[in-house]
Amino acid sequence: MTASDGASRIPGIDDGTNAAAVSTTAETSEPLDAATYAELREIGARYPQARSGLLPMLHLVQSVEGRVTSRGIEACAEILGISAAEVSGVATFYTMYKRRPVGDYHVGVCTNTLCAVMGGDLIFERLKEHLDVGNDETTDDGAITLEHVECNAACDYAPVMTVNWEFMDNMTPDSACALVDRLRAGEPVSSTRGPRLVTWRQAERVLAGFPDDLADEGPSAGPSSLVGLQIAREREWTAEARPDGDDDSAAEATAEQVDPASSGAAEGSHEAEEIEDDAAVAASDADVKHEDNPDNPGGDDK
């Protein structure tokens, strides 16, 4: 593999439909600098097999290059001893890897169902109009790249936006416009559950596994995360077992067994519990047969 071969073309990377956008990077045939090569190798060394580092390596390429470039792909390929086509096959699979230059601030608007219904669709429409860009496009000043994103695991804060993958919770069309205006004006903006926002390239460096020392910024949790806990505190609810009368009272145990639905946690006598456990074990065996089905995901039910 010749990383300095200026004529090399990466399928899916150099075949971008937006030739103008690609050419603005003025990409040279110079390889990445030695420091970046060293860090790319450092990523690979974290794993029993270096190729496991490819995703973080591509994050590092984006932090250095502002997108996934041909020479970034060549560098990964060279270090891992695989072909550039194999690297670009990976780079084109994941949505966080960008083939066109990304602005200083990647602004995501969740338009998956729940956020869309709660206002995400209207926020995204307003932002497109306000910024005069379409989906996955960057403003002329290079400040903002707007993209609608899928569920980002913050549904109790809907409608949710992200800036450089930091949470901006409970947004409205008005607050979304104010947010991007402040970003474009260079004003400091903080995540609702995190630190002052860094640039997209700086964020990509953290994702590559090079921490930026901002872990201690921001709160433990946002208000919605604590709704249930606060109720438990007010009512003095804990996870301790509450003695339910006299444990040895056979009569009471029988009474509980009569009405098992009254409390999901209510249990009968010790003997009844053992029987239940046996039943659970038997049922588990059945579950195993069922769940060993190759179609069963085992992990997240997706």
Place this chain on the structure above:
Amino acid sequence: MSRFDTLTPVLTDNWDADRSWTLASYEDRGGYAAVRTALGMAPADVVEAVKASNLRGRGGAGFPTGMKWGFIPQDNPKPKYLVVNADESEPGTCKDVPLMMASPHTLVEGVIIASYAIRASHAFIYVRGEVLHVVRRLQRAVQEAYLAGHLGTDIHGSGYSLELTVHAGAGAYICGEETALLDSLEGRRGQPRLRPPFPAVAGLYASPTVINNVESIASVPSIIARGAEWFASMGTEKSKGFGIFSLSGHVANPGQFEAPLGITLRELIDLAGGMREGHELKFWTPGGSSTPILTAEHLDVPLDFEGVAGAGSMLGTRALQLFDETTCVVRAVLRWTEFYKHESCGKCTPCREGTWWLVQTLANLEQGKGQESDLDLLDDVCDNILGRSFCALGDGATSPITSSIQYFREEYLAHLTHGGCPFDREASTVFARQEVPA
């Protein structure tokens, strides 16, 4: 024998502590004591304790965690691996992210105990890349744990050594599927693998591997510290213990509620202050968009694995997305279907082609351009995806469609008679009250 309060904070119990994400705060509350306890036990006894707790996987499928650990063949000479699935991406699911943000050490402690139990010397936390601050908190927690001697060589003089690597993904829902996650962690496109062999036999680098959800692993320290019996005395007959229930959508106070399995949606909505004022529940997902939707008639279904299955859906990740009567079910289902189409990895034909056709058909219906027979077409396409796809993504894609046609057939037809969607999109937004009356 004993009963429990309605809400039972365990995993969420330290989320309101000052600087809860730090090692100092976590250890102040007894954190990492369970690691010392576990390291004093035989690894097989730790597996037995988790088996005895009846903990079932919290990532959606509900497979018994201890049994999964027990499948690791210890006579296999290859290294063993633990991989934590922190790729929380199922629409509606939002429990692991706040857990890792507020208390990453709970997860790290669980990782150490689980790795010791299966005799792994290297563990990985595969966290989705789109949650930067969670990645930071995990990186810091792991660094702190190394410095405190909870990770690294000869942990607390036990002779046991463990490396833990935090690995950020790059945006792909499919990587929550455990074998796709493994391919992704090996630096490849995230596409699911054929099973068998199962990961317990040939997982990461073709070595014996356990893959567990964040909440499953985070539950382990409490089981070791408080006892399997305590854990197993919570919950219902076959669904033991507690879980985090995530309420989102049209409730007064959406948020996280940690309760014994078996709590009902009626109880949870009550705790969340009811539906938003002046509105009523129309439909909901019990465990993310891949679980068939339910309606107000299911408010009293016990939210455990058996109860929700009995109602024709799945407990999934306890991602309770609630929609009131202002929401168009066709719009909701179309959007979920577009998501599955976007996230289909392309490996198998039923899912890759099927989700594309589902979007076309649903979009036509939503715009009032379809016909009644399109509902049969949707059913037919779903029939050809369900059970015929390579992994559960395809199955999940059919859930919202078939269940919504079952409960809201008339609403689909109303789009045809109305010549489009009869709903006002603004009425369903959270800011409807502020911005619509103007």
